[in-house]
Amino acid sequence: MKTKKTKKPQDLSYVNKNGYEKISPADLKRSEEINKLYMDYIGKAKTEREAHDEAVLLLEAAGFRDMRGHEKSGVKLVPGDKVYRSSEGKTLMALVIGKKPFEAGMHIVGGHTDSPRIDIKQNPLYESGGLALLDTHYYGGIKKYQWVTIPLALHGVFVKPDGRKITISIGEDPSDPVFCITDLLPHLAADQYKKTIGEAIPGEGLDVVAGSIPVAEKDRKEKFKYNVLKLLHAKYGVTEADFLSAELEIVPAGKPREVGFDRSMVLAYGHDDRVCAYAGLKALLDLNGAPEYTSCVLLCDKEEIGSVGATGMASNLFENAASELLNLTSESYSELTLKRGLHNSWMLSADVNALFDPMFPSVSEKKNSAHLNHGVCVTKYTGSRGKSGSSDASAEFMAHIRRIFDRNGVLWQTGELGKVDQGGGGTIAYLMARYGMQVVDCGVGLFSMHAPMELAGKLDIYMAYKGYLAFLKDGRK
Ligand code: MN
Ligand code: MN
Numbered sequence: 001m002k003t004k005k006t007k008k009p010q011d012l013s014y015v016n017k018n019g020y021e022k023i024s025p026a027d028l029k030r031s032e033e034i035n036k037l038y039m040d041y042i043g044k045a046k047t048e049r050e051a052h053d054e055a056v057l058l059l060e061a062a063g064f065r066d067m068r069g070h071e072k073s074g075v076k077l078v079p080g081d082k083v084y085r086s087s088e089g090k091t092l093m094a095l096v097i098g099k100k101p102f103e104a105g106m107h108i109v110g111g112h113t114d115s116p117r118i119d120i121k122q123n124p125l126y127e128s129g130g131l132a133l134l135d136t137h138y139y140g141g142i143k144k145y146q147w148v149t150i151p152l153a154l155h156g157v158f159v160k161p162d163g164r165k166i167t168i169s170i171g172e173d174p175s176d177p178v179f180c181i182t183d184l185l186p187h188l189a190a191d192q193y194k195k196t197i198g199e200a201i202p203g204e205g206l207d208v209v210a211g212s213i214p215v216a217e218k219d220r221k222e223k224f225k226y227n228v229l230k231l232l233h234a235k236y237g238v239t240e241a242d243f244l245s246a247e248l249e250i251v252p253a254g255k256p257r258e259v260g261f262d263r264s265m266v267l268a269y270g271h272d273d274r275v276c277a278y279a280g281l282k283a284l285l286d287l288n289g290a291p292e293y294t295s296c297v298l299l300c301d302k303e304e305i306g307s308v309g310a311t312g313m314a315s316n317l318f319e320n321a322a323s324e325l326l327n328l329t330s331e332s333y334s335e336l337t338l339k340r341g342l343h344n345s346w347m348l349s350a351d352v353n354a355l356f357d358p359m360f361p362s363v364s365e366k367k368n369s370a371h372l373n374h375g376v377c378v379t380k381y382t383g384s385r386g387k388s389g390s391s392d393a394s395a396e397f398m399a400h401i402r403r404i405f406d407r408n409g410v411l412w413q414t415g416e417l418g419k420v421d422q423g424g425g426g427t428i429a430y431l432m433a434r435y436g437m438q439v440v441d442c443g444v445g446l447f448s449m450h451a452p453m454e455l456a457g458k459l460d461i462y463m464a465y466k467g468y469l470a471f472l473k474d475g476r477k
Contacts, residue, residue: 019373019411019459020264027409031462034282038461039266042274043255046172047155048090048301049247051113051274055281055299059084059094062285067095067321070328077328080290085321090114090301091311093321096287096472098294102326103337105344105437108296109284109468110313110428111277111351112303115270116140116450118147118206120156120248125210125240127224132211134179136250137203140304144201146451148183152208156248158238166236171253178253179208208250252452264373264458271454273303275461276350276443283469292475293346294325303351303428313428319435342435346400348442348471349391349429350464353377353415355445355457363422370415370445373457376405376464377415379441384424391430393440401440401471408470411463415445442467 023031041058045051059082067083070076077083077097084094090113098106117139124135138144153171160166171178183201184192192200214223215230232238238246256268277299284297302312311317322342327333356369370377378401383390405412417425429439444464447455 016367016371016374016413018371019375019463023411023459024409027462027466031458034279034462034465035266035458037282038275038278039256039258039268041278042268042270045113045274045278046153046169046251046270047117047249048114049157050155050169051270051277052086052090052092052299055092055094055113055277056084056086058281058285064094067093067324067328071324077325085324087317087321088301088311091317092299093318094281094284094297094299095325096284096291096295097329098291100293102294102329102341103344104293105341105346106294106296107291107472107474108298108345108347108432108437109276109280109350109472110298110300110347110432111280111443112273112300112428113277114140114301114304115251115272115274116142116304118142118152118208118250120154120208120243120246120250122244122246123240124243124248125225125228127222130212130214130224131209132224132228134208134210134250135204136206136208138206139249141450143197143451144203144206145183145197147206148181148201150180150452151178151253152180152250153253154179154208154248154250156246158236158242158246158248160242161245166238166242168236168248172255176253179210179250181206181208259455266456266458266461267453268456269453271444271446271456272352272449273350273443275446275456276352276464279444279461279464280348280350280468282465283472286469287472291473294329295472296345297472300428307428307431313431318432339435342437345435345437346397346471346476347429347432347437347439348401348468349427349432349439350468351427351429351441351443352446352449352456353379353441353443354417354449355415355447357447363418365416365419368414368416369418370413370460372445372447373459374413375411376442376460376467377413377445378405379415379417379443382417382424382426382429382441385421389424389426389430391433391439391441393429394438397438397440400438400476401442404470404474405467408466410467410470411459412467 064082067085081097121135158166211228215227252269259265280297307313381390381392
């Protein structure tokens with residue numbers, strides 16, 4: 001019997017659904033591939049320097065060349081050319097030159113590769129109570145109580161006055177020793193329990209245990225400290241004074257791990273923001289041929305402390321690099337063309353956001369929060385107390401992003417950082433918006449943001465990659 005076809009009425013409602021309920025087998029397979037590559041990347045990239053160096057290896061393997069070579073030779077860049085430009089070994093810009101001229105604008109995906117951590121002070125080594133210890137100053141917004149009693153690794157560089165650089169990484173190989181910060185036993189924590197969670201472990205209480213064997217020299221003072229100096233000198237050729245010109249970072253030791261019986265999540269140090277930085281980088285690596293608009297991926301430093309300093313996005317670093325790009329892609333350089341090109345650019349500020357956490361439902365407004373594995377999260381505005389400090393993206397630009405993502409099968413959702421007046425945060429979006437370019441925040445939702453180990457969903461990671469790729473390829477039609 002024939003059934004009469006009735007036209008289904010249009011569903012007027014918007015439902016934010018779990019991605020696993022609608023993802024295709026092909027996407028699921030690709031998601032596992034991308035996540036595997038990502039886990040390999042952040043397993044090696046535990047600092048901004050390492051994130052930069054690993055990215056350069058991937059770029060060079062894919063045929064990208066150092067843009068400074070062109071700056072020296074003056075050889076122009078043409079559509080399809082692939083270049084990168086490094087600053088101080090920390091911040092990286094990578095480009096695929098588009099068919100349209102610079103003035104038409106770029107499509108930019110900008111993430112950051114610095115993560116909250118504990119830095120070693122400039123004169124750090126001392127001894128007390130039979131221990132050699134390293135004094136520290138934490139970097140970024142950490143909850144200090146989370147960093148005690150866990151295995152820690154030491155990464156960074158000593159730079160000698162003659163310019164020689166000694167790179168160290170201790171605690172990642174299973175045969176390496178690790179470091180740790182001690183905490184008080186519960187038996188004696190009566191006073192500590194009375195303190196607020198923010199005061200229980202003070203900033204000066206985050207000193208790292210570095211050794212406990214005294215040197216066998218009868219007349220030597222500070223025998224525990226001196227033994228560490230002897231070991232450092234034997235292995236790396238450094239002295240105590242070399243700490244003065246060093247950048248040493250304490251990070252959680254170990255590799256990222258899959259989470260859950262279904263392996264649907266990734267637990268790792270430094271998702272914020274290497275997850276978006278990597279997804280952007282991988283999207284750029286996977287571009288085929290010249291895009292319509294020049295594709296630009298930024299891996300920035302210093303975001304976690306306000307994007308300040310010579311390698312942060314509040315500096316003129318990006319603008320200077322854009323000037324060089326204009327110079328290399330046009331017959332004549334003009335500041336007006338530079339300004340027009342920046343103004344006409346579109347940007348996804350690729351940074352993480354908070355997920356709705358069932359352990360802490362009271363801090364979020366559920367229907368405006370990002371949910372685990374519902375897809376990449378687009379955040380129209382950040383800020384706090386009435387959107388203060390936010391780069392509020394326009395409805396028009398949100399509509400462009402909707403078009404690009406929906407057309408390319410990108411699973412996505414919107415998400416605010418918590419309830420109104422619960423707190424807040426910011427990204428590099430407002431710094432790029434200074435040029436008048438269209439910018440919106442777009443990245444991966446996290447549980448336990450800024451904790452030693454952060455938790456992210458595999459589909460969200462994959463959809464960030466897929467979304468950035470669609471955005472870079474888009475021809476604005
Ligand atoms: Mn971030
Ligand atoms: Mn952060």
